Amino acid sequence: MAFAAFSNDKPTKDSSTKRKSGPVVLALLAPGLIYLMLFFMTPLISLVITSLESPDPSGAIGSYFNDVNFSNYATVAVDYLPQIMRSFGYAFAATVFALIISYPVAYFIGVKLRSRPLTQRLMLTLVIAPFFISFLLRTIAWKQLLSDDSGFVNILHSMGVLAPTQFFLGTDAAVIFGLTYNFIPFMTLPLFTNLERLDVRLLEAGSDLYANPRHIFTRVTLPLSMPGIISGTLLTFIPIAGDYVNASRDFLGSSKTSMIGTMVEADYLQNLNYPSASAMSVLLMGVILALVTLYVRRSGTEDLL
Numbered sequence: 001m002a003f004a005a006f007s008n009d010k011p012t013k014d015s016s017t018k019r020k021s022g023p024v025v026l027a028l029l030a031p032g033l034i035y036l037m038l039f040f041m042t043p044l045i046s047l048v049i050t051s052l053e054s055p056d057p058s059g060a061i062g063s064y065f066n067d068v069n070f071s072n073y074a075t076v077a078v079d080y081l082p083q084i085m086r087s088f089g090y091a092f093a094a095t096v097f098a099l100i101i102s103y104p105v106a107y108f109i110g111v112k113l114r115s116r117p118l119t120q121r122l123m124l125t126l127v128i129a130p131f132f133i134s135f136l137l138r139t140i141a142w143k144q145l146l147s148d149d150s151g152f153v154n155i156l157h158s159m160g161v162l163a164p165t166q167f168f169l170g171t172d173a174a175v176i177f178g179l180t181y182n183f184i185p186f187m188t189l190p191l192f193t194n195l196e197r198l199d200v201r202l203l204e205a206g207s208d209l210y211a212n213p214r215h216i217f218t219r220v221t222l223p224l225s226m227p228g229i230i231s232g233t234l235l236t237f238i239p240i241a242g243d244y245v246n247a248s249r250d251f252l253g254s255s256k257t258s259m260i261g262t263m264v265e266a267d268y269l270q271n272l273n274y275p276s277a278s279a280m281s282v283l284l285m286g287v288i289l290a291l292v293t294l295y296v297r298r299s300g301t302e303d304l305l
Contacts, residue, residue: 051278062272072279080263080280084287087259090172091241094179098187098236099229101180106191106228107221111198127188135182139251142178143169146252170254178246183239187232194228230299238288260284 051072056063077084105127113120130138145152148167156162168174198221206216244261247253253262260280268277 047278048282050274051282053275055275062274064275069275072275073283076276076279076283080260083258083260083263084283086257087241087261087284088287088291090176090179090247090259091237093176094183094240095187095233095237097176097180098184099233102184102187102191102232103225103229106188106195110192110195111200114196114200124192127192128185130182130185136245138182139178139245142181143251146174146177169252170249170257172257174252175247175257178252179240179243182246183236186235186239190231190235191225191228194225194231198224226299230296234292234295238292241288242284 049066050064052066052068052070053064053072054067054069056065109120109123109127113123144150146169147153148169153162153168156168157164162168202220202224203216206220211219241259242261244259244265245251247257247259247262248265249255264277264280264284267273267280
């Protein structure tokens with residue numbers, strides 16, 4: 001009898017509220033889901049379909065038909081292996097340099113200037129100031145500064161860093177320099193956000209326990225700032241690997257510094273080889289996703305995925 005009476009009870013107020021909130025939550029999520037479907041999933045699906053197309057039997061340039069031609073991936077992986085390796089090599093080097101430069105800056109702004117909020121905000125504004133200038137304009141400016149007859153290159157010649165017949169523009173170093181400069185804010189801001197929340201009492205405790213500055217940094221500061229380092233390196237490495245501006249011969253690079261993005265641009269806009277360009281794009285996304293997943297899991301910050 002007691003069981004029967006219990007089973008005939010009306011739904012509680014909490015369960016009724018949950019049922020009513022379901023449609024409300026769905027309605028709130030609908031605009032975002034529609035946006036993702038239209039502007040993310042649809043282009044991605046179209047990209048994958050295009051990457052599997054085959055050339056038109058008529059031989060017309062830029063004409064292809066729908067197919068399931070997985071050999072496109074094998075072809076681009078073999079033909080563009082140097083560009084693939086170069087892209088990830090540049091991305092790794094530029095990310096490391098950006099971290100080396102950004103960490104002291106972020107630490108100084110986030111920790112040392114914490115008691116001076118006005119100066120802290122001013123320094124942070126200077127960090128993000130490059131965002132107010134076009135990416136292309138910044139790169140063109142550096143092209144002029146690093147040109148063969150620039151004062152910077154003349155100084156390198158006079159110091160013996162470069163031989164009289166050597167120039168900086170169009171080299172691997174010039175491309176890595178441009179990538180590092182353009183993506184430093186992407187590294188600095190996550191580091192600042194993390195270090196700005198660092199409890200300085202932990203650093204003081206380390207000093208009270210007679211730890212030297214090196215041990216305080218390696219045992220306290222560095223582990224606590226690891227989420228910022230992971231976020232910064234991901235935000236820097238991923239766009240650098242797909243960059244095509246800095247390595248282009250029209251900017252800081254040459255024909256010997258082409259990256260995956262450069263070849264995608266050439267195949268899509270010049271050679272009209274849409275399956276090849278699409279296959280390279282999908283391959284790049286897959287490799288980056290695999291590397292990022294491995295990196296995050298090895299660093300012990302799976303919650304960032």
